[in-house]
Amino acid sequence: MPTTQDIKVAVDAVVFGYTSKEGLSVLLIKRNIDPFKNNWALPGGLVGNNESLEDAVQRELKEETGISINYLEQLYSFGKPGRDPRNRVISITYYGLVKPEAFEIHAATDAAEAAWFNIKKIPPLAFDHDSIIIAAHKRLKSKILYQPVGFELLEEKFPFSELEKLYMAVLDRDIDRRNFKKKVIKFGFLEETAEKQVLEGAGRPGNLFSFNKDKYFQLQKEGINFEI
Amino acid sequence: MPTTQDIKVAVDAVVFGYTSKEGLSVLLIKRNIDPFKNNWALPGGLVGNNESLEDAVQRELKEETGISINYLEQLYSFGKPGRDPRNRVISITYYGLVKPEAFEIHAATDAAEAAWFNIKKIPPLAFDHDSIIIAAHKRLKSKILYQPVGFELLEEKFPFSELEKLYMAVLDRDIDRRNFKKKVIKFGFLEETAEKQVLEGAGRPGNLFSFNKDKYFQLQKEGINFEI
DNA sequence: TCAAAAGTGTTCTTCGTACACCCATGA
C-alpha cells in the first residue's frame, strides 16, 4: 500500500430476545455522542488492541446495555468506505440470543438509553444498522431451520405452544401445530416435565417442556433438518 | 478505549478451482517476505484506505496471482490477538470460485510463486490459513447443497458427468448418477445442447449441457434444496 | 355452558433411495 493504513475496527451486535407478549425483538441503544447523536443504533464500539472480537462484543453490551449473553455468533463484516461519515470504520457484526429474563435491561454509562424493539417496529437507525438487522434476521430465519437455536430464546421450562409461537414469529408465517410437534418430538431433545403451565386467561393449561442438553448440543453440532 | 486503536485490516481469499483431472483445488502463493517467508499462504493483504473489501481482494489476487474471479463471497473474519506474530491483524476472509480457464496462473510481482493445490494435498501454511481453508471448504460443501454455485466452477458447456464429479469432489462422497441427474434436471436451469463431448479415451461421448442464466440466477436468489 | 387453548391420529401425496440393463464409442 502506498500510504499508511488508517482504518478503525468496530464490532456491533444484533441481540434478539423473545416473549410471546413482545414477539421477536432487537436490543437498541440511543446514541449520546456524534455522529448520529440521539439516533437509535446497534450496541457496539471499537475493538481494544488486545481484545478478541467476541470479548469486545460482550464488553460493549455490558457497558451500553448491562446485559450479557450466552449465544453469540459472527454475522458479517461491513466495510464499505463511507459507511461511517467521519472515519473509515469496518464493523464486524455479531448476532446474539438472550432468554426472556434478560429483557430486563439498564441503560448504562455509554448510552443515553437502551430498549427492546419488536422486529417489525424498528425505528430509523444510525449508519447502515438497518441493513445489519435485516441480515441478522435473515440469518436467524435460516439458522432456526437447521439448528435448534430457538431454545436459546426460551426459558428453562416452557409450554409447547411457546416454541410454536417463537417459530412463527421468527419465520413470520403459520405453522401446523400438530405436524410441528410431531417433528420436534422425534428429534428427542425435548423432555416433558410433570409440571403444567400457569395460566393467564382461559384455555387448557399445557404441559411444560425442558430440553435435554446433551442431545441438544449434539444436534447443534450435527445440524438438523427442520424444514417446518 | 483508553489507548489509540492500532489494528490492521487485511483480506485473504480462498479461491477454489476445479477440473476433473486436478480435482477441487485451492490457489496458494509462496510468501517472499517475512513473517513466514517461503511458506505457502492464501493470497491477500492489507486493505487500502479508500478501497472496498471486495476491491481489495480482487486487487490482491490480481497482483499476487494474476487472476480475477467472478464469484466472490465473504466467509468469516478472523481476529484473535496473536494470529499474526508481529502486529494485531484482523483478516476478513473471502472465498471465490473460478472456471477452469483461470487455472492458468502467473506468479506476479508480490509473490515469489503461485500454484494450485488439490484440497487434499494442502502444504503447511502461514498464519492460521489452514483453518481458513477448512472453513471455506465447509462453507462450499454446505452452499453447494442449497445454491447452484457449482456451475461457477465449470466451463460454459460440459458433459453431465462433469457436474457429478464436481459434486463428488466437493462433498467427498459418492452420488448416485441417475438420482442426481433426475434431481438436477427437475430444477430446470440446465439446457441440453446439440453438441457432444469430445473424448479423450474410450466410452460413449456425453451430451453437453449449458445453463439457463435466468433460471439459474433466480434459483441462486431463492435457494434450492439440493440434498443429494 | 361457553370460549379458549391443548392434546392427539389418519390419510394422501411427494420425494428420496436403491437398483440393472442397454447404447455409443475407441482401442
Added chain:
DNA sequence: TCATGGGTGTACGAAGAACACTTTTGA
C-alpha cells in the same frame, strides 16, 4: 469384441402436508 463411460425407468419406503374432534380449564 471388449472395455469404458453414458443414457434411462421402476418399485419401495419414508417423510411431509392436510386435516377435525375431544379435553381441560376459567369466566
